[in-house]
Amino acid sequence: MEPFFKIKIGDSDEFNITDKVPGITYLGVDDASSSPQFTNNYQDLSGKDGSFFVGQTFAKRTFNERFILASRNWEDYQLAKHEIYKLFGRRELIRVRTDVNNAKVYFGYVNPFDITPIQSGANYANFTIPFDLPKPYRYSLYRSDSPYTFQQSGWQFGMNLPSHPDSVSYQFTTNNFKVYNASDIKVDPYFQNHDLKIIIKFNGDSLKIHNKTTDTTWAYNESSDGNHTIIWDGQLLTTYLDGEQVNGKTDFGYISLDPEWNDIECTGANSVDITFSFPFIYLI
Known part of the structure; x- marks a missing residue:
């Protein structure tokens, strides 16, 4: 694969930096600076x-x-040089995707950087652009429920591919099912503010979703006829009914997902149509 450095700024389309800046060549990320930053927290007791x-x-x-x-x-x-600074001077979060991680992206803000010629008056320069990652992960290019997630454009080596990806689904119409989390870590909206949405239609007096693997639950305490869309937004810890916030109709619970398979049980409803939508999270 030809080396590339593609960015997406705000709501704009993704583009290759070589299409905007003549003469630029991408050399890759400096591995010496890109390791996960583990931080251990301790408590001292007198x-x-x-x-x-x-x-x-x-x-x-x-x-x-x-x-x-x-x-x-x-x-x-x-x-x-002017075009480079103009591209990265928009004060916005930038999504970055490269040829080495073509099915993963990260989101960062540009730090100060200099573009200095190898000698005075030369028209040749080596330079480095540092990106600060407030959320220190890479993410899958597509969300779990995208039709491209397990196709060639959405997958690559090192993304924890399940044994039979063709059989993996994120939309379920039975009351007991398994959700596959291809992330390196637990997807935890409550404690880590991770992105997880559960999109629901159900028929019955109420609905309780229980992830038996992580022992987390969320419940909707009123009836539904199956014609209304309920969305639990884990990052916001907010539930919407047809676009309107309805937290008072829930138990204010939450769902997390362990890496790999999660056993989900739904109770209280006669029928369900549930979709789990989230990006997979990676440490490198």
Whole structure:
């Protein structure tokens, strides 16, 4: 695969940086700076030796992306340099996808960087653009319920492919089913503010969803005739009924997903149509 560095800024379409900046070549990420930043949290208790482990988090980190800029003359070099700063000076979160991680993306903000020629007056430069990742992950290019998730464009080596991906689904019409989480880590909307939406239609007096694998539950305490769409937005911890917020009709619970298979049980409803929609999360 030809090396590429594709970005998406705000609501704009994704584009390859070489289509915007003549003479630029992408060299890849600096691996020395891109490792997950494990942060251990401890509590000290008076009169007790040592410290008690409370938990582990992943701190924000920086990806340093390396480039070469080579222009025909000094004037073209200045124009290209201007175009680079114009692209990255929009003060917006940037989605980045590269040839090495063509089915994964990360979201970052640009840090200060210099584009300096190898010598005064030259039209050739090596430079690095550092991206701060507030959420220190890579994500799958497509969400779990996208039709492209398990097709060639949406998958690559190292994304925890299940044994039989063709059999994996994220829409369910039975009261007991399994949800496959291809992430490296637990998808946890409540404690880690991860992106997880559950889109629901059901017929019955109420609905309770229980992930028996993580022992987390969410319940909708009023009846539905199957013609209304209920969406639980895990990042916002908010439930919507046909677009209107209806948290008061729920038990204010939440659902998390362990890596790999999760056993889900639905009770209280005669019939269900449930979709789990989330991006897979990766540490590298």
